[in-house]
Amino acid sequence: MDAPLSDSEAEMVITQTNDDIPEESDIMLSDTENGQIYAPPPRIAARFYRSSNSRRKSSAPSSRRNSISSTHSHQSNRSFRNVCQSNHVAQHLRRASILETRKARLADRAAHAEQVRLRAALAKATPRGSNSEERALAAQQAREKHLAQVAAACAEEVKRAKKVAEDMKERKAAEERRYRLEMEEKLADAERRRAEYKKSTRRPRTASLSPTNESKKAIPGHTLTPEDAAKKIQALWRSRWRRNVVGAFVELGLCIDKVHDATFEDITSILAEEKLLSATSKIMSIFGLLTEGDVAANGTAVRTFLSAYLILGHPEHVFSKDGDQEQDLIRKAKDLVISFESALPRLTAYNNYTPAPIRLETVILAHGAFITAFNDWKARDSSAIIETMVATFVNLDAIWQSVKDETVDEVANEYRMGIRDNQVILLSKIRKLVGPERASLLIRKAIRESRRARPRRRPAGDVRPRLAMESSSPTGSVTSAEVTGLEAEAASQLAESQRTATTDGFQAREITKMFSVMPHNRILVHELAIDKDFRLDPSPQAELREAMHRDLCDSMLKGFENGEGNLWTMAMAENIREKLLRLLKPGNSMHTLISEALDQEHISTQLNQGLFSYEKFFSFTASILPKLCAPVRDAEVKALADELVEEGPLPDMIEKIFKLLHVIDLLSLDYSNFLLMNAAPTLIKESAGYEARSFAQDLDSGKTTLQNTRRWWHNAAVNLHTEADRRDPANRPTTDKIYARGLVDLAIATPPLRDSDLPETLALDRVRLLRIRADAVRITAIGGILLTAKNLLKRDVRSPWKAEAARMWDTLKDGYDATDAALSAKMLSMIESSHAMPPATRAQLASTIARLLTQAQSGKLTDPVMKVLFQRLKTHIFSRISASSSGERVRAASTATEGLATTGLPEFIGQVGEIVETLGRVAGVDRRAHSVWYEQLSEEMERLGQEIEGQGQTGGERSIEA
Known part of the structure; x- marks a missing residue:
């Protein structure tokens, strides 16, 4: 056992231990009589259990050795030194052990830290590629993959071209061998006749014997065998059959002159007659143009052969355009008909009605060339038809997607049945042309692209304020209080602004002089009825509000420089307080917090005492804004909060207030849209009645009249009755037709839209009608440019150039600047990038583009192409708008794609569909709200017509009596 320590050594050990190990508490002896050890009191233990990382001061007042507890413990230890000497030794040993343990643990930690440092250094030293290198590598891989795909496609095309070339080479070699054999046979026959002629001796110049005697000398006692007799009979029968076939075909009188003189409908019916088809089939078999045994193929070959006459006689009815391929097909048909009609009269009894080898060869070659050109033309024409039918199928699917959730069940079922029937018919036709698998692939791809291109609606939860989401009911029902509050939002904001302006000073009046984004109640209800997902947009007044905020902040800065900072601070704080309180309901904890923190009296007291701090004000707003904003505003609010907490000079402070x-205006907009979203079902349900009552009140108060509406209705009725009298006087137009005609005449016209032309019932749709007018002119301009390019390049006008049209559509969104040469060059380059053209064609197309853009800019469509396209577009939209039942609408939509392709606008199926959908919604809302006045106008027109008709009859009777 170690020797006992002296008093000074024990005291030194205790002091060193207390200094080195602050986490451990001293064990104090409180009872000397029984020798028990008790734990120190909590107040004393708290002094010994302080954190190790806290730095201990060496000053006397804060020193632990000078504390009362430490002095008391030291004196206690000295007073009981002799009694508890062994306890101090044990305590010293135990603390030494604790020191060793902690030293080992610290050594382990140091070793672990060294390992971590080494691993970090190793990881840092390990070479790795940067993000740019990874992106470059990924781009290189994608490029190699794309090049491989292109190379594979090119290899496939080259393989196909080689196969065609080899087939052509083999066919030419076979024809050459056949020609060589025929020539060798002809030479051998000529050589044989020459040898026979040399062998036969010349007959002496004596009188010729009679034919009877000569024949008797030639075949004395000759008799035919059964085989020779059968051959002669078969030859005679075949000759007679061919004579009858040629006679029957010639008797029909089919020739190119007859086809040209007859009308297209007559010649079509003639060529479809069974008698002509049978005679043509037989005459083609004589020329070897049909294959034996394949009845279906022979029927197709006969109809293709007769189509050559139809193509030569009526090319304008057969072809939709005059391109190079069409001209080549006309030339091939002409060669076939000429060679056939020149060989037909040579079929006589002299040659047993058998065509000569040379003429037969000419007909066969001309027929083969015509069949090849016809199949190529038909394949390209069928591809355009397939694209049109697929686009129609997709258009029907888009219509179903737009109406399935926005109409009642009965109407939706009727739409679904009509759309499904038309899609089934289209699908069967597409499958016949390209096969089932190819048809399914084309339709799936087209529908996927169409649905992907449609604008996706933003989820409602992204723009809901957080406190509004917490306070809203789970079912999302709308209470009458919310609806009432929504409808009165504009009035309450105006009243609040006026009240604040009267109570506060000049600065408050300047701050509250703002325009609200909440429109008039009638406008709000009208927009919701047209689009149930309508949301408030700050864009109409955003620039004005920003300018006013900027002027306000500039005035505030000048006020601070002039010593009016307290007044501006109170006014600005009150303005921000009112804006924030509008986002909350009274009684809410956040509402109470904002009211108390931004109280006017409290801020005034702080300003008078010089205690107001903008740093605390900005910190407070930065802490509450994330709790009020919607999730979609998190990034913007976080950026503002980070900027608000930063300190800066006076101009920076004013800029923070501006931001x-x-x-806060954006948060107010989100809150208004949230209330609007909740109230939308109720407002839409009552929209027709509310708008009718509002319009009736305006009529009664004299704010509006029906003067423009009466003139608009009269013009539409007169135009429609005039067309009906010209077409079918017995078919009188209905009220629905008159309204559709007036709406289309109003929407599909050139800008601008004058106030006198706009009916009072459609005054709320002025912006929408202007946008439709601009879209119609843009469609016509781009369609005219593309149609001119197709005609100059001799391309099919029905084939859609969607890529070029889409790029032009985006380019002309900002307007038409005909004087800008760069715009015309850009439009030309969009076509030239995918369609090569010679310099002359390029110059002509450039001048056409400049002329069409000038007319589109001025709104005067004088170019014949523009006028025709615009009128066709108007007729097409009217035919779809005037459809009264859902079945008629589906039928009009199913033929819309084909109609636009025939019109020359196959690239604008989507844009025209959007125009029709918008006008349909406008018409539905307008008719439900103003049907009473439209019926009155219709009755007035009928009475006026009856009066005019009666006056005319009376005048006629008077004239007869006179």
């Missing part, structure tokens, strides 16, 4: 006002 704070902007963000």
Whole structure:
């Protein structure tokens, strides 16, 4: 056992231990009589259990050795030194052990830290590629993959071209061998006749014997065998059959002159007659143009052969355009008909009605060339037809997607049945042309692209304020209080602004002089009825509000420089307080917090005492804005909050207030849209009645009249009755037709839209009608440019150039600047990038583009192409708008794609569909709200017509009596 320690050594050990190990507490002896050890009191233990990382001061007042507890413990230890000497030794040993343990643990930690440092250094030293290198590598791989795909496609095309070339080479070699054999046979026959002629001796110049005697000398006692007799009979029968076939075909009188003189309908019916088809089939078998045994193929070959006459006689009815391929097909048909009609009269009894080898060869070659050209033309024409039918199928699917959730069940079922029937018919036709698998692939791809291109609606939860989401009911039902509050939002904001302006000073009046984004109640209800997902948009007044905020902040800065900072601070704080409180309901904890923190009296007291701090004000707003904003505003609010907590000079402080006002306006907009979303079902349900009552009140108060509406209805009725009298006087137009005609005449016209032309019932749709007018002119301009390019390049006008049309559509969104040469060059380059053209064609197309853009800019469509396209577009939209039942609408939509392709606008199926859908919604809302006045106008027109008709009859009777 170690020797006992002296008093000074024990005291030194205790002091060193207390200094080195602050986490451990001293064990104190409180009872000397029984020798028990008790734990120190909590107040004393708290001094010994302080954190190790806290730095201990060496000053006397804060020193632990000078504390009362430490002095008391030291004196206690000295007073009981002799009694508890062994306990101090044990305590010293135990603390030494603790020191060793901690030293080992610290050594382990140091070793672990060294390992971590080494691993970090190793990881840092390990070479790795940067993000740019990874992106470059990924781009290189994608490029190699794309090049491989292109190479594979090119290899496939080259393989196909080689196969065609080899087939052509083999066919030419076979024809050459056949020609060589025929020539060798002809030479051998000529050589044989020459040898026979040399062998036969010349007959002496004596009188010729009679034919009877000569024949008797030639075949004395000759008799035919059964085989020779059968051959002669078969030859005679075949000759007679061919004579009858040629006679029957010639008797029909089919020739190119007859086809040209007859009308297209007559010649079509003639060529479809069974008698002509049978005679043509037989005459083609004489020329070897049909294959034996294949009845279906022979029927197709006969109809293809007769189509050569139809193509030569009526090319304008057969072809939709005059391109190079069409001209080549006309030339091949002409060669076939000429060779056939020149060989037909040579079929006589002299040659047993058998065509000569040379003429037969000419007909066969001309027929083969015509069949090849016809199949190529038909394949390209069928591809355009397939694209049109697929586009129609997709258009029907888009219509179903737009109406399935927005109509009642009965109407939706009727739409679904009509759309499904038309899609089944289209699918069967597409499958016949390209096969089932190819048809399914084309339709799936087209529908996927169409649905992907349709604008996706933003989820409602992204723009809901957080406190509004917490306070809203789970079912999302709308209470009457919310609806009432929504409808009165504009009035309450105006009243609040006026009240604030009267109570506060000049600065408050300047701050509250703002325009609200909440429109008039009638406008709000009208927009919701047309689009149930309508949301408030700050864009109409955003620039004005930003300018006013900027002027306000500039005035505030000048006020601070002039010593009016307290007044501006109170006014600005009150303005921000009112804006924030509008986002909350009274009684809410956040509402109470904002009211108390931004109280006017409290801020005034702080300003008078010089205690107001903008740093605390900005910190407070930065802490509450994330709790009020919607999730979609998190990034913007976080950026503002980080900027608000930063300190800066006076101009930076004013800029922070400007940004704070902007963000609070966005939060107010989100809250208004949230209330609007909740109230939308109720407002839409009552929209027709509310709009009718509002319009009736305006009529009664004299704010509006029906003067423009009466003139608009009269013009539409007169135009429609005039067309009906010209077409079918017995078919009188209905009220629905008159309304559709007036709406289309109003929407599909050139800008601008004058106030006198706009009916009072459609006054709320002025912006929408202007947009439709601009879209119609843009469609016509781009369609005219593309149609001119197709005609100059001799391409099919029905084939859609969607890529070029889409790029032009985006380019002309900003307007038409005909004087800008760069715009015309850009439009030309969009076509030239995918369709090569000679310099002359390029110059002509450039001048056409400049001329069409000038007319589109001025709104005067004088070019014949523009006028025709615009009128066709108007007729097409009217035919779809005037459809009264859902079945008629589906039928009109199913033929819309084909109609636009025939019109020359196959690239604008989507844009025209959007125009029709918008006008349909406008018409539905307008008719439900203003049907009473439209019926009155219709009755007035009928009475006026009856009066005019009666006056005319009376005048006629008077004239007869006179």
